[in-house]
Amino acid sequence: MLEEEHGCWYFALSAGSLDGKRIRIRHGGFMLREEAEAALRYLVANAQADLPKVATVGQWLELWLERSTPRLRYTTVLTYRQHLDRYLLPFVGNIVLCDLTPTRLQAAVDELMWRQDLAGCPLAPSTIQRIRATLRSALSAAVRSELLQSNPAKLLQLPSSPRTRTTVWTPALHERWRQTGERPAVAVWSVEGTAQFLGAVRDHRLYALFHLCALRGLRRGEVLGLQWADLDFHGGELRVERQLQQRAGGGLATCPPKSQAGRRTVALDRRTLQVLRTHQARQQSERLASGEGWVDSGFMFTTVRGAPLKPDHITHLFRQLVLSHDLPPIRLHDLRHCAATLAVNAGVDLKVVQQQIGHESLSTTADIYAAVLPATAHQAAESAAALLHGSVKRARQGGSGGLSPAAKARRGLGRLRRKPHH
Structure with missing residues (x-):
């Protein structure tokens, strides 16, 4: 169905979901009718495979993990499952897959950054980066399945994650x-x-x-x-x-x-x-x-x-x-x-x-x-200090030997001018 609303065109259609219910897909913001028609044709063309079963981001994430599990390591599956349950499904799961633009995804991730971990602390930048990696992998698979034209996770702006030091x-x-x-x-x-x-x-x-x-x-x-x-x-x-x-x-x-x-x-x-x-x-x-x-x-x-x-x-x-x-x-x-x-x-x-x-x-x-190691660091500090203090000590012990020729000449003239005591 195509309609005009507030000067823009949108389309709407219904599709089956993983639980057997029908879900309404609505996508708008097209300035021209031709653009809306082209997007609708693309959506319908790809509905022959997975789209009748996948309408939202959350449904695709579940299907992607189910398909990927047999070839993944146990720890990887656990990490993906944790990222889906704790972060991705609550924040982006209800977004219609074909409506997942970089702007909408960035807004969802910005909200996620304020989420607290199990200890009650804000999520670390490294955790955010790993969550993005999971989402990016899933959406890349959606692109290969021709459910998305591009991967919006590639354009996310995230806080930098400094390398962890030992x-x-x-x-x-x-x-x-x-x-x-x-x-x-x-x-x-x-x-x-x-x-x-x-x-x-x-x-x-x-x-x-x-x-x-x-x-x-x-x-x-x-x-x-x-x-x-x-x-x-x-x-x-x-x-x-x-x-x-x-x-x-x-x-x-x-x-x-x-x-x-x-x-x-x-x-x-x-x-x-x-x-x-x-x-x-x-x-x-x-x-x-x-x-x-x-x-x-x-x-x-x-x-x-x-x-x-x-x-x-x-x-x-x-x-x-x-x-x-x-x-x-x-x-x-x-x-x-x-x-x-x-x-x-x-x-x-x-x-x-x-x-x-x-x-x-x-x-x-x-x-x-x-x-x-602390012992090595202290040894390095002692070695550097010994080098410096050794030079100072040699300069002092050498008396005038540590002075420049000009300084030696000035010291000699001073001694010649000194008056004898009576």
Whole structure:
């Protein structure tokens, strides 16, 4: 139906929705009848596929996530589901899909910026950026399905999100956290803190897993995806070829590393090789104890019966271990930060650290993981001060030797003019 209203043209039609009800679609603001007719023809032409089932942004978001779930990782699906339920559906879900202009979307996102998170704080710029990424991915799929002519999420203006810097837990920060609950967004233990944790869990059956993460910086999925065939005891090397991920249905699946740089060879020190030999012997004992119930999965880190470990289980276990030993809280992923920070402050070249961690960009390694440990920072301050004060001391001890030739001449003339005492 085409009609003129207040000098502008609009069209209206009805379409089916996902719940079987009919929904009225109304779109206006066209200055010419021909423009309204062209938009209506485009809408009707694309109604043969998904449009009778998708009328609003919310309905498309649900259909998009349903179609995407089989090929996505478990954690990605959880993130998308959270973004839809908490933010996108309440703020843009009722907008008619074909009526989603950049202006309307910007207005909705501006309102979203005032939304508070679960802790009662305004949403962080980084959170807004991630929500936009989810919406942009969904609307790009709508463009490919010819439900939209362009993606309005590309034109959104959002607050800049500064890169998160790594903070080292110091005794002062730890005490402040105890008193106020305040903690850095990304925190790592000091050398002493990492050593304290590894010493506390050295008898745990998965000690070798935490040792690898803390010293060599493997990601959670990477360390769980390691197989004994990836380890070269003689050459002292470990190949990262895959990662273990939890699927949306609850099962486990192996997939390639996060990026091409993630597929790498990690050098191992003698201590780490001995830790892995001890772990292998422990696993062999568990295999004998399990008998026919053993699952020959080939993975390096398994349950007591040989089955692969679920990533969520390891995250929960690490959190409980940290809590039980009264250590400053960090995430399992932050052990990766600890490993890179230790390497940088031990004098390892940043390019070598980048390869060890598996980053594609050297700047990422420098910006995120090259935190300066307090002891190193104090050592640098003392060295700079010693250099300066050493120069001052030499100038004083040298007497006139520290003066310029002109100053020496002036001092000599002054002595000649000095009258003798009577």
